[in-house]
Amino acid sequence: MECVRSGALDLGRSGKFLGKSGSTTSCGKVRCSTNLAGSTKCEQNLHGKVKPLLLSASGKARGTSGLVHRSPVPKHQHHLSVRSTSTDVCTTFDEDVKGVSSHAVEEKVGVLLLNLGGPETLNDVQPFLFNLFADPDIIRLPRLFRFLQRPLAKLISTFRAPKSKEGYASIGGGSPLRKITDEQANALKVALKSKNLEADIYVGMRYWYPFTEEAIDQIKKDKITKLVVLPLYPQYSISTSGSSIRVLQNIVKEDPYFAGLPISIIESWYQREGYVKSMADLIEKELSVFTNPEEVMIFFSAHGVPLTYVKDAGDPYRDQMEDCIALIMEELKSRGTLNDHTLAYQSRVGPVQWLKPYTDEVLVELGQKGVKSLLAVPVSFVSEHIETLEEIDMEYRELALESGIENWGRVPALGCTSSFISDLADAVVEALPSASAMATRKVKDTDSDMDMMHYLTKMFFGSVLAFFLLLSPRIISGRERKARVFFTYVLPIT
């Protein structure tokens, strides 16, 4: 795969903390085009049932029983609805399409792989954390407090950095994510070629190098005419795929080239047969290592999100996760593997409620109940990273053994498993025909989707809080004010 130096990129407007200066590498290429715009209509296929979702520009999702999904496409509206038997991709974009006309030029297909990114050295940890916490899809402040996003990110990243550094130090001093994602990009390019699709693959990370903005810049320089966007998260969450897609939407809004470029976004792909079978293969293989495989508890551990994402913002993540586990277990059952299984959520940050049950608590309970053999299966991410290598392999393993579990195993992340990469390539090929220009549209703010009472309540309490914290110097001294901000926002996250 070609890797392109892209040091000239202006990331200043994105407000990211670059941490280090100089050029970086972004990789990949293909040919295609589409339009990415303000809102996304999406259907979620749960156990064969189609559950409609409406995703706003911010990635917010709501159940939409009244939503007509395949209504006729109005003038100036491009309804992207790529559905294979196993992939949900439905994206609607409005407004005039300016600029690019793909049939006038030779088609050049691009595939943009979106991922989170991770610090490559211990010095990168704090600026990486700053970028993460500065993301309004990670720390969701009420509109009134958005001006605090960056100061809070600075504060939280500074407090969190020592703990994170310890974790990264224990896995060799940095995240393996970039290397693995580049390998996946290479493997995908080869797999696509074997399916007769010449494509350039680009890697765009949300919080570290190569940033999504760099990949986007390269796509434009390479004059890609059709683009497939593939987040490397099997399940959709506002905090992961949603956040990265929002970055794209913001770019598309401002850039006529991208506004006219046909784009197809594969929002989630956990339900693809190839993915489900690849996961089942890995599980079967690791089960066979145990002396009595049939007695092993299959323990799916997914990265958590704060409960409010699912309850208030309509994040489909938990539903998709549960559906994903059911599909993998069905596949195993069809092969005669009838083990017990359970799902829990890991990696919570701070004392706010996250999706339950929590991995650490369930491990202790299982030990107390007399479970002796356990196979941990990381399920929300397809690369090894700090939460598999440190949290599962070290912390949870130790906790499980202390709790009475005697035989421990862990399924590796999919990485470059050939059946999995081949399935991703199929997903790209299937998505291509639906790529369409994603013209600009007024992007709805997250808050505008909120019902009026919720919004007014937030405004009221936000104003009261703002008064006490910021506008009342005589009531609260400067030091106390800082302390209150700290206890309200920072402590829960560190």
Ligand SMILES: C=CC1=C(C)c2cc3[nH]c(cc4nc(cc5[nH]c(cc1n2)c(C)c5CCC(=O)O)C(CCC(=O)O)=C4C)c(C)c3C=C
């Ligand atoms: C599906 C995967 C992930 C979800 C959902 C997710 C949500 C989420 N994460 C944080 C906070 C942190 N995440 C960190 C690193 C990190 N997170 C994921 C995946 C998901 N996060 C990955 C792949 C990584 C990178 C790992 C690497 O190897 O570099 C970190 C930094 C590490 C640490 O200090 O623990 C933080 C912090 C929140 C708050 C959140 C949902 C709102």
Ligand SMILES: [Fe+2]
């Ligand atoms: Fe995370």
